[in-house]
Amino acid sequence: MTIDSDPVPPPLRWAVRLLRAESVGLGLVAAFLVYEDLTATAVDLLSALLITAFAIGGAVALWALGSALARRRAGARAPAIVLELMLLPVGYYMVQGGLGWLGVPLALLGLLVVGLLVSSPTNRALGFD
Template sequence: MGGTVPRLPTGIVSRVTIDSAPIPTTLRWAVRLLRAEAVALGLVAVWLIWSDLTATTTDLTSALLVTAFAVAGVAALWALGGALARRKAGARAPAIVLQLMLLPVGWYMIQGGLGWLGLPLMVLGLGVTGLLVSPATNRALGFH
């Protein structure tokens, strides 16, 4: 640029800090519940791995696919929880989709006689979705 840009004077420069507002309670609880879901699904994944290794007769391909799906779910839930804790707005939609996926899972559990587990899963999915679309969460993630 040959001297066309003026040189900044040297000297003491003060650091600029941004005081961001604290994470709202709704977002904090959504992150906690997503992480709790990841831990619970992680326990299921551990059980699936143990079952894959100790089963006497199995369809190995199907068993490994179900196990891989569970492990991927753990990673997705944990990562989305972390991204939301860092207020990444792009993580909200995938988190909502995963929560809404609990509705058909819970419904089929109820139909299969596991209502004691299916109904709480449906309530959990709707509850976390509600937390993720609440006004306080919208403001924290930059949605106006």
């Protein structure tokens, strides 16, 4: 067993922080959806429960990927990049739907995290030299 004494580079550290912040944000959305599932009159209960489960799964996945990247698990980078790139169409459709104040920052957040994950210091820390 080896102990890696190198500190986590700042781009990787910020990527982990942002992934965890996204996880918390999505967890809050999931909590709201659970509340709505329990209190609203459901027209399509199955769809409501599936959307809630999707939000909970997304929050768990983002947290798990952030934790894996904090431990320098190289295999977590690609799924994290895919999830971050998924923010681009979400942001686009939010802008098209009149929610540009939220869609533009979400798309930019996704691009920022992808940039942090593919930066040279992150590549070295994850062993992609």
